[in-house]
Amino acid sequence: MWVRGVSAKERQVQSISRQYPPLGCNVMQDKPNARVVVSKGAGQILCGAPPEVIKHFRRGGGDMPEVVVLASEFYKRGQVQNEVSFIVASNFFMGGHKKTAIIGTAEQIARARIILEEEFFGPKENVPEQTRREMEHFRFYAKLNKYLTLDDMVEFVVLSEGREINFKGCTIKSFGNGQYRFVEGKMLGEVDTQALASPILCPPTFHEFNFRLPRFGLTFFGTSSGFDALNRTTSLMLWVDGQGLFIDPLDMPQIEMVKLGIDPNKVKTVFLTHCHADHDVGVLDMVLNQGATLITSSLVYQSFLTRAVAYTGEGIDSLRSRIHFIPAEPGMEIDFNGAKLEISSAFHAVPTIRFVARYAGKTIAYSGDTLFDPAQFEVLQSTGVLTMDRRRELEGFVYNSKANLFAHEAYIVPLHTSDLVLQALPYEIRKNMRIVHTGTRSPGVTIPLARAGETFRLAA
Ligand SMILES: [Zn+2]
Ligand SMILES: [Zn+2]
Secondary structure (H helix, E strand, O other): OOOOOOOHHHHHHHHHHOOOOOOOOOOOOOOOOOEEEEOOOOOEEEEOEOOOHHHHHHHHOOOOOOEEEOOOOOEEOOEEOEOOHHHHHHHHHHOOOOOEEEEEOHHHHHHHHHHHHHHHHOOOOOOOHHHHHHHHHHHEEOOOOEEOOHHHHEEEEEOOOOOEEEEOOEEEEEEEOOEEEEEEOEEEEEEEHHHOOOOOOOOOOHHHOOOOOOOEEEEEEEOEOOOOOOOOEOEEEEEEOOEEEEEOOOOOHHHHHHHOOOOHHHEEEEEOOOOOHHHHOOHHHHHHHOOOEEEEOHHHHHHHHHHHHHHHOOOHHHHHHHOOEEEOOOOOEEEEOOEEEEEEEOOOOOOOEEEEEEEOOEEEEEOOOOOOOHHHHHHHHHOOOOOHHHHHHHHHHHHOOOOOEEEEEOOOOOOOOOHHHHHOOOHHHHOOEEEEOOOOOOOOOOOOEOOOOOEEEEEO
16 A cells, blocks of 8 residues: 555655765766766766766766776775776777776775676686686687786776876875875866765655565566666566565665565565676675575675675675575575575676576576577587587576576677577567566567566466
């Protein structure tokens, strides 16, 4: 039941809002937890890089900043403050191999390196042989005919406290913890990165949702990629008998739940597919502040912990003791509130897991981020990247799941799947599909895009 005016849910949103300080004056209206200083020589200098800040620049249609000054705190009140990977990827992969300059103290640079290494190249230890071959395959960048390293994409610039540097004609002076002054002939501005904080806004659509918990079903929170200017990153909720399994919770997960009219108390478990920022930025808040249990594979958890140490500055043992972790290894079947989840590993640049969930005679499958392309798999088997068993496993996930609802990703090949390959699947499979991880479809593709806020009920 809901009424016009201020509902109980809306009051909940407002009470969460009040945990955050007032915003003060902002350069970026919809991302007040970042600042932009515009210089002639260095272009836009972004100070602080909250998750999905890249969408702000893509929406504006202007240039992407090529210089980022790290915020003094990487993680604050449940939110990541320095998520640089999508800016780096955008400048490099979509901007003609431009390097992004990342400016910070030596300690901050070291932390940023750890986060970005895991993001682009995955874990270094305990990697099974097959996974290692696949990661290596994705690391090879044909356009430059080389295996990429972080230094191909990023120029790290150390700026110690109390010192100044001249960067492309712009003098940047660090005059205190996280405080910077920008001068280019004249004073351009000062930024105190300690004062950056997240806005929590109650969306105008709030009243339109009247959420009824399905016995077995799926809610789409975000449906697109980290590069999509208009849609949020892919994030889903699997519902089983009154409990939610939050798959790759997006930034500010509590707010997102309340926005859809979902009681956050029904959601105490998170499923993490992999450690790319468009999938893992909301996990820290859920597992450290909301007491949620984390389900993922040991290898993804290892990556997650490595990044969490760098984000929070907390020791790994301390983090381990605070996180309730349930392993979900590829090949295993796990139970979530009575549903059986068959876990398998996707085909992506970093270790990625996914599932087929069965409950009450119905099946829901989620592909995770993956390349699916049987023709390509054949080639990769001939070149030794995939074994016959692995190829069969990757094909079987799509052909044999018999899902009543199949959330499959599509986005830029080769890290992702072409929607044309999905469209070429037998009708019996694609009729139950919804495409996630993109906001657009190729001409001729009739498989519907998932819609944010939409819930599918397989058992009422
Ligand atoms: Zn990914
Ligand atoms: Zn992704």
